Amino acid sequence: MRIPLLVFFLLTLGMASLSAQSFTVFGRVTDTQGRPMPGTTVVPQGISRSAAITDMDGEYTLHLRTETPVEVAFTFVGYTPLARTVSPSTKGTRLDVMLTPGVALGHASVEADGSRREPLQRIEARIASRVPSVRGTVEDLLMQAPVNFTSELSSAYNVRGGSFDENLVYVNGIEVYRPFLVRAGQQEGLSFPNPDMIQSIRFSAGGFEAKYGDRMSSVLDIQYRRPQEFAVRTTASLLGASVQVEDASADDRWTYNLGVRYRNNGYILGALDEQGEYKPEYTDAQAYVTFDPDGFGPWELQALVTAAKNKYQFLPKTRETNVGTINEALRLTVYFDGQEVTQYATGFAALAADRVAPTSRVRLIASAFRTNESETFDILGSYFLNDIERDPGSDAFGDAMGMRGVGSFLNHARNNLEATVLTAAVRGSAIHGAGESHLEWGATSRYEQIDDALSEWELIDSAGFVVPHPADNIGFTSWSDRPDQQIVLQDVIRTEESAHTFRNTAFAQNTWDGAFENGTSWTLNAGARIHHWSLTSALDSSTHGSQLIGGPRAHASLRPDWTLSADSAGNRTVRDVVFKLAGGWYYQPPFYREMRGIDGVLNPDVRAQRAIHAMLGADYRFDWWGRPFVMNAEVYYKDLDALIPYEVENVRLRYHARNRAKGYATGLDVMLNGEFIDGIQSWMRMSVLKTEEDLLDDDYYDYYNADGLLIIPGYTFDQVAADSTLNSPGYIPRPTDQRVSVSMLFQDEMPRSPEYKVLVSLYFGTGLPFGPPDFDRYKDILRLPPYRRVDIGFSRDLFTKEDRPKNAHRSGFIALEVFNILDIRNTINHVWIQDVTGRNYAIPNYLTGRRLNLKVALNF
Numbered sequence: 001m002r003i004p005l006l007v008f009f010l011l012t013l014g015m016a017s018l019s020a021q022s023f024t025v026f027g028r029v030t031d032t033q034g035r036p037m038p039g040t041t042v043v044p045q046g047i048s049r050s051a052a053i054t055d056m057d058g059e060y061t062l063h064l065r066t067e068t069p070v071e072v073a074f075t076f077v078g079y080t081p082l083a084r085t086v087s088p089s090t091k092g093t094r095l096d097v098m099l100t101p102g103v104a105l106g107h108a109s110v111e112a113d114g115s116r117r118e119p120l121q122r123i124e125a126r127i128a129s130r131v132p133s134v135r136g137t138v139e140d141l142l143m144q145a146p147v148n149f150t151s152e153l154s155s156a157y158n159v160r161g162g163s164f165d166e167n168l169v170y171v172n173g174i175e176v177y178r179p180f181l182v183r184a185g186q187q188e189g190l191s192f193p194n195p196d197m198i199q200s201i202r203f204s205a206g207g208f209e210a211k212y213g214d215r216m217s218s219v220l221d222i223q224y225r226r227p228q229e230f231a232v233r234t235t236a237s238l239l240g241a242s243v244q245v246e247d248a249s250a251d252d253r254w255t256y257n258l259g260v261r262y263r264n265n266g267y268i269l270g271a272l273d274e275q276g277e278y279k280p281e282y283t284d285a286q287a288y289v290t291f292d293p294d295g296f297g298p299w300e301l302q303a304l305v306t307a308a309k310n311k312y313q314f315l316p317k318t319r320e321t322n323v324g325t326i327n328e329a330l331r332l333t334v335y336f337d338g339q340e341v342t343q344y345a346t347g348f349a350a351l352a353a354d355r356v357a358p359t360s361r362v363r364l365i366a367s368a369f370r371t372n373e374s375e376t377f378d379i380l381g382s383y384f385l386n387d388i389e390r391d392p393g394s395d396a397f398g399d400a401m402g403m404r405g406v407g408s409f410l411n412h413a414r415n416n417l418e419a420t421v422l423t424a425a426v427r428g429s430a431i432h433g434a435g436e437s438h439l440e441w442g443a444t445s446r447y448e449q450i451d452d453a454l455s456e457w458e459l460i461d462s463a464g465f466v467v468p469h470p471a472d473n474i475g476f477t478s479w480s481d482r483p484d485q486q487i488v489l490q491d492v493i494r495t496e497e498s499a500h501t502f503r504n505t506a507f508a509q510n511t512w513d514g515a516f517e518n519g520t521s522w523t524l525n526a527g528a529r530i531h532h533w534s535l536t537s538a539l540d541s542s543t544h545g546s547q548l549i550g551g552p553r554a555h556a557s558l559r560p561d562w563t564l565s566a567d568s569a570g571n572r573t574v575r576d577v578v579f580k581l582a583g584g585w586y587y588q589p590p591f592y593r594e595m596r597g598i599d600g601v602l603n604p605d606v607r608a609q610r611a612i613h614a615m616l617g618a619d620y621r622f623d624w625w626g627r628p629f630v631m632n633a634e635v636y637y638k639d640l641d642a643l644i645p646y647e648v649e650n651v652r653l654r655y656h657a658r659n660r661a662k663g664y665a666t667g668l669d670v671m672l673n674g675e676f677i678d679g680i681q682s683w684m685r686m687s688v689l690k691t692e693e694d695l696l697d698d699d700y701y702d703y704y705n706a707d708g709l710l711i712i713p714g715y716t717f718d719q720v721a722a723d724s725t726l727n728s729p730g731y732i733p734r735p736t737d738q739r740v741s742v743s744m745l746f747q748d749e750m751p752r753s754p755e756y757k758v759l760v761s762l763y764f765g766t767g768l769p770f771g772p773p774d775f776d777r778y779k780d781i782l783r784l785p786p787y788r789r790v791d792i793g794f795s796r797d798l799f800t801k802e803d804r805p806k807n808a809h810r811s812g813f814i815a816l817e818v819f820n821i822l823d824i825r826n827t828i829n830h831v832w833i834q835d836v837t838g839r840n841y842a843i844p845n846y847l848t849g850r851r852l853n854l855k856v857a858l859n860f
Helices: 002-017 138-144 470-474
Strands: 023-030 041-044 059-064 070-075 082-086 121-123 167-171 198-204 218-224 231-237 240-248 254-263 274-291 299-324 329-357 360-388 400-432 437-462 465-467 490-515 521-537 542-559 562-566 572-588 609-624 627-643 646-649 652-655 661-677 680-695 700-704 723-727 731-733 740-749 756-765 787-797 811-819 827-834 840-846 851-859
Touching: 023 070, 041 059, 121 138, 138 198, 138 680, 138 740, 138 756, 274 329, 299 360, 299 840, 329 400, 329 840, 400 827, 627 680, 661 740
Parallel strands: 167 218
Antiparallel strands: 023 059, 041 070, 070 082, 121 198, 198 218, 231 240, 231 851, 240 254, 254 274, 274 299, 299 329, 329 360, 360 400, 400 437, 437 465, 437 490, 490 521, 521 542, 542 572, 562 572, 572 609, 609 627, 627 661, 646 652, 661 680, 680 731, 680 740, 700 723, 740 756, 756 787, 787 811, 811 851, 827 840
């Protein structure tokens, strides 16, 4: 396994002596009134995979590699197609065009728009700096896609019933990772992709192609920008700052794209119920560099390097949470001592060599990922659970009255993890005929080494009694019957693990384009991938797990030529609809997190989870109020098998580390985007989902006393069992079963003062399942309250077009952001308080309240 990996690295590094060539075509597309035309398709003829879509400002960039002139076609629904010829230039070519009306809706060709022909959606990246969000990461843009969020403090997201661990994230074709030890959103910090450096984002919620890796839910495919001239982007707010610089050499042989980010969410975390001293600091630096040695050869070198350091320190002081209804209102008060310190230091480096010819491409990639993480805390808390006076006429209305429970707890952890991932890959593609057939293939070899040392436990003392009582677990009928007394800790994990994993994957796929005689066009993609992985334990140097998996994947699209009418000049009005069908076998071999059980012990016998996708969708482009809109609807079904159940604690997933469940996910996603306001794009999405799983070994017994009453610890007086019944729970909701979700990104500006803008980000999701903290999955059938959040940003552009005649790229804005403007108290999870009778009280942990933020951005 190590020999192919080393060979790939040497081949990639050896490409530095080879030559390269590329050039860019960029510009702006407007209508006859000078207004930008976002969504225009820009296609270099004969090089269809280099196509582009104009952004919100009507701007586009093409990266081409050819020695002959190229004809570039511009098409937009309802406008006359236009073609221009450009010649290669080392300095790049600016090509501005103006499209004129004259073709009825739907006549323009859209074959370059991958979001229509493939199960991929293009995400508008240019609005990243304007989206009002606590996260401040690229995941904020996924409000445009069928994605569910559970916390504004975390960049984790769920797609069609899958957990975040089931999502693939690529940057420049290289898979990236998130920290392993994160247990709460406030610890997470910045996600890997830097929004200021991004050129394009594509997202698939399922049915994706064989060239993408082995996960069961989704793909986020991000490409960093290859600069064409000098530019600087800066942003500063109450939550941090970022600087991004890019440039290209005079002969276009060198380009660099650099970004530095700093984030401190202490101001936001001050809105949580747990009051104390928050010190979260997240910093990262990234560099993307390209090099063409002589400017005429077919090779290009690319390097991507990142370094990140996240430190979260918290000294808790107090907490006060009110919960309940008018019939039963409770108040939990906690006084803390101690502190928590969580740190992540991450490094990543990748080197790629591209050989591009007019009809083929070969790409060699070598990358290394390293993370060093530590989590340490000792938190001592004393809590009081009181009734609240509910009588409005009482002088003590709202004050704490009777005592329900009193106790203390001590949480301890000393966890450390080191992980190294080395990857070498080769990918290639070839276009046959006149571009109607496109072959892609690739192979990857990966080595993972993870060293993990866990030591954590919890001690609960309720009203002077350690919970759980030792007599509850060892068979004694009372405390006095015990010959000795012991302090029993809860949730004890003390393990040391070291795992080495080797993975080898390969794929091949082909795409065919064609048309029928009646004008209906079609696309078919079919492919397959295989994956072999093996696990070696460093503790005994033996190979425990080994598995070979794989399967086919395919998608097809059909664009009927539905002519509604035609005039004497030959202009036709058509209904512009693309139908899509996709599916395949998607295996997910376990990563380290899935192999580590709730007790912290590694299970080497875990096997890959499996999902079979089936997706049917339609993409409809139309005019509404005389403005362009796109509606996309997809219905899907996923058959799930060999699932590894997991428990959710805030954002941490604790796996059962056994393939002990089967399940399914089915639903409907409807997305609409267009110009609700003339010339300004907005996005809306509604989803309906149902996902359940059936654990194969979760049968349990109910016990009844002599009076036939169900025995409930802490409630039933007679707890001597006289009879029992066996229960089989069957299908229960998966932890991500969010039945209905709605999201919206809505933009507007003042009609006579367009420099004043507003952007509203809205999200609604019904409650997720939860249950008591005993790791019995069949009990997790309670529901959290719905997650509801509205963020709004008011901004003013600092430069108008009249203010920047000498520097067309100079722009900037100042914004006032209101986070959680409705001040809704969303619940992330619960803390369970138990008294000596055994009764549990679920006290919600609320997320952040309303906060204001001031942001300034400058681009030049």
